[in-house]
Amino acid sequence: MRENQKGFTLVELAIVLVIIGIILGAVLKGQELIKNAKEKRLYNMYREMIAAVNTYLDRYGALPGDDPKASTRWSGQPDGDGNGQIGGFNFACTNGTNQETCYLWQHLRASGIIGGDPNNRTNISHPFGDKVAIGWATIQGITDHWIGFQNIPEEIALFLDEKYDDGVYNTGSIRSSGNTNYNLSDTTDEVRTLYFRGF
Numbered sequence: 001m002r003e004n005q006k007g008f009t010l011v012e013l014a015i016v017l018v019i020i021g022i023i024l025g026a027v028l029k030g031q032e033l034i035k036n037a038k039e040k041r042l043y044n045m046y047r048e049m050i051a052a053v054n055t056y057l058d059r060y061g062a063l064p065g066d067d068p069k070a071s072t073r074w075s076g077q078p079d080g081d082g083n084g085q086i087g088g089f090n091f092a093c094t095n096g097t098n099q100e101t102c103y104l105w106q107h108l109r110a111s112g113i114i115g116g117d118p119n120n121r122t123n124i125s126h127p128f129g130d131k132v133a134i135g136w137a138t139i140q141g142i143t144d145h146w147i148g149f150q151n152i153p154e155e156i157a158l159f160l161d162e163k164y165d166d167g168v169y170n171t172g173s174i175r176s177s178g179n180t181n182y183n184l185s186d187t188t189d190e191v192r193t194l195y196f197r198g199f
Contacts, residue, residue, distance in 0.1 A: 039156055041127040042149060042194075043164065049134060049147050050199040052113045053104075059111065065104030065135070074110040074118060078103045089137035091130075091150045093123050101135035128152055139195050140170045147196045154180050154190040173197040
């Protein structure tokens, strides 16, 4: 009986292991490419938000959300108070939320600067799947206009801070809601709210 049984040779086992290794490497590399693309898209989205706000300001002489004449430009649009500050900072805007931080999305849509229903004042989403907020807020002692991205992986927050600012989570123009002392041995999937100052 034993003479008729055949198994894998060492060479065949080695080939199988090499193929499995190649497949695993390709999967991991693919995940890394996706993560890198999201990092770049997030930073580009921040720059697009600056451009959108400034385009609105150049076109209408007021900040979106804070615009006191929005209702005269587009029927049914809410007016801001025109004080030069986009009041509030809300990641959970609904069509019933009466804050300038939420009016901002409606004004940008009504003006055609961003796409979508001009009667919709809900927040847009970022590449990591959660919400974006823009408004006048105090973040770690600095009061200014901030652009916030909710629930960003800690390693991404650290990478962007190191690449475009000072790499310290609570100083500079890029800040995080918590310490970004990410290291490869950290297996927890912690997230942070990432803030970019001003426009």
